[in-house]
Amino acid sequence: MIPDEDRPDADMARWLHVSYHHGRSCLSDADTGRYQMSKLYFTYGAMNCGKSAALLQVANNYEERGMTVIVAKPAVDTKGGDAVTSRLGVSRPVDVLIGAGDSVRDVVLPVALAKRTSCILVDEAQFLSEGQVDGLHEIAYGDGIPVMCYGIRTGYLGTGFPGSIRLLEVADELRELRTICRCGKRATMNIRKIDGKPDFADVGHQLAIDDGTTDAVYESVCPRCWHQAKMEWLREKKRN
Numbered sequence: 001m002i003p004d005e006d007r008p009d010a011d012m013a014r015w016l017h018v019s020y021h022h023g024r025s026c027l028s029d030a031d032t033g034r035y036q037m038s039k040l041y042f043t044y045g046a047m048n049c050g051k052s053a054a055l056l057q058v059a060n061n062y063e064e065r066g067m068t069v070i071v072a073k074p075a076v077d078t079k080g081g082d083a084v085t086s087r088l089g090v091s092r093p094v095d096v097l098i099g100a101g102d103s104v105r106d107v108v109l110p111v112a113l114a115k116r117t118s119c120i121l122v123d124e125a126q127f128l129s130e131g132q133v134d135g136l137h138e139i140a141y142g143d144g145i146p147v148m149c150y151g152i153r154t155g156y157l158g159t160g161f162p163g164s165i166r167l168l169e170v171a172d173e174l175r176e177l178r179t180i181c182r183c184g185k186r187a188t189m190n191i192r193k194i195d196g197k198p199d200f201a202d203v204g205h206q207l208a209i210d211d212g213t214t215d216a217v218y219e220s221v222c223p224r225c226w227h228q229a230k231m232e233w234l235r236e237k238k239r240n
């Protein structure tokens with residue numbers, strides 16, 4: 001039996017409700033042209049928790065009201081090329097690819113200003129550097145454009161990505177997108193699998209990108225199942 005608050009559909013409904021009102025609250029003031037509420041948001045979860053679908057839904061919410069959004073993502077994420085793709089099959093081209101050494105104020109802000117954008121949406125934000133997150137923070141609070149980031153909190157070793165760690169430190173609004181473990185509990189962690197077997201060998205976060213070209217697949221699990229899989233992997237390793 002899944003507790004009500006852990007049901008992904010209930011969470012999604014609540015989240016979309018928040019997004020809807022967020023969309024309204026970020027309407028630009030017709031008199032002053034200034035944004036009434038501009039913040040840095042971070043929506044995080046385990047892998048396969050529907051972050052890209054949530055991002056695309058928010059983009060749609062804005063555009064239904066005649067507002068413009070731009071979508072950015074780190075160039076290091078090769079999944080989907082230069083598009084944001086959800087597992088439900090919906091896809092949308094990316095307006096700005098952020099290179100590893102890029103200043104986000106140099107590459108994102110000019111596009112946002114040129115398009116008079118109401119909101120900047122950033123997918124796969126875990127791959128941003130600390131400095132790039134600080135740049136987004138400055139855009140939200142210095143330039144007055146809301147920035148909504150979406151990303152994975154931790155990698156398969158259970159440690160945070162640099163971009164996610166910084167976002168957890170400085171984002172004004174944090175939201176967790178929930179998904180369910182195979183045991184029915186809330187999944188907050190990820191297992192990396194090679195040939196269907198959990199593999200906890202440290203290959204580095206950057207190599208652990210799910211780009212569809214490696215043999216690794218990822219399963220989002222609860223902490224209990226994560227530790228169980230890790231202990232089994234360690235036992236197996238000792239035997240060999």
Ligand SMILES: [Zn+2]
Nearest residue numbers: 181183222225
């Ligand atoms: Zn579990």
